[in-house]
Amino acid sequence: xxxxxxxxxxxxxxxVLEQGIRRGHQITAFTRRPEALAGLEGxxxxxxGDALDLADLRKAVPGHDAVITIVSPPNLGPxxxxxxxxxxxxxxxxxxxxxxxxxxxxxxxxxxxxxxxVTLAWVIxxxxxxxxxxAEGILQASGLDWSIVRATMLxxxxxxxxxxxxxxxNPTGGHWQLSRADYAMTLLNVVExxxxxxxxxxxxxxxxxx
Ligand SMILES: NC(=O)c1ccc[n+]([C@@H]2O[C@H](COP(=O)([O-])OP(=O)(O)OC[C@H]3O[C@@H](n4cnc5c(N)ncnc54)[C@H](OP(=O)(O)O)[C@@H]3O)[C@@H](O)[C@H]2O)c1
Numbered sequence: 001x002x003x004x005x006x007x008x009x010x011x012x013x014x015x016v017l018e019q020g021i022r023r024g025h026q027i028t029a030f031t032r033r034p035e036a037l038a039g040l041e042g043x044x045x046x047x048x049g050d051a052l053d054l055a056d057l058r059k060a061v062p063g064h065d066a067v068i069t070i071v072s073p074p075n076l077g078p079x080x081x082x083x084x085x086x087x088x089x090x091x092x093x094x095x096x097x098x099x100x101x102x103x104x105x106x107x108x109x110x111x112x113x114x115x116x117x118v119t120l121a122w123v124i125x126x127x128x129x130x131x132x133x134x135a136e137g138i139l140q141a142s143g144l145d146w147s148i149v150r151a152t153m154l155x156x157x158x159x160x161x162x163x164x165x166x167x168x169x170n171p172t173g174g175h176w177q178l179s180r181a182d183y184a185m186t187l188l189n190v191v192e193x194x195x196x197x198x199x200x201x202x203x204x205x206x207x208x209x210x
Contacts, residue, residue, distance in 0.1 A: 007070030009036040015184030066100035110169040148200040162206035174204030
């Protein structure tokens with residue numbers, strides 16, 4: 001597939017690029033910092049730009065089969081980065097006839113268990129979560145072929161090649177942590193699978209804690 005990755009230089013984004021290239025996808029990386037991708041071979045292209053700028057997205061989106069967006073705000077303060085990126089992508093994708101979009105989110109947006117962990121996470125990440133929730137709603141109402149992939153807590157351990165996924169607000173199994181490498185694998189699995197269109201799925205590490 002011809003994939004555009006927004007948030008390509010991030011800790012998950014970098015895994016999406018590397019794994020996606022290995023799977024044979026033609027990947028364009030969108031980033032404000034192209035220099036962060038120096039040395040990465042096999043990309044179909046790099047577009048320098050800011051996802052908050054419609055003109056930058058118009059240079060990048062046309063001609064792709066799908067967009068994977070993995071954007072995260074830089075700090076804990078009030079933010080509209082994720083919801084504004086989502087709004088901008090919807091505008092430009094509709095203009096250019098690109099319909100498929102897969103986006104990252106957090107399980108905490110919809111989870112109620114484990115109560116203490118979810119409550120603490122909302123206290124700490126309130127601004128980012130509020131914006132993620134806005135972005136989810138905007139995308140679900142977009143009319144595009146969307147998928148939302150909500151992760152549990154991420155770490156940078158090596159990938160295991162396995163994850164637990166479900167379609168429930170609270171995890172039905174798996175581990176409370178997930179490696180970014182395995183999250184990237186899941187994002188690619190979802191973008192490749194048309195059955196995932198219109199679905200929000202939760203992802204945990206594979207090892208059961210039960
Ligand atoms: N941390 C967790 O435990 C956790 C849990 C659940 C879900 N998540 C979600 O998982 C995703 C991946 O997290 P991560 O830790 O791998 O991310 P990260 O390393 O913090 O990377 C963030 C990315 O966002 C991009 N970005 C930010 N503002 C941008 C803008 N205006 N235009 C274009 N790109 C922009 C950055 O790209 P450039 O600077 O190169 O432009 C960077 O590549 C995030 O969406 C996060 O919400 C995280």
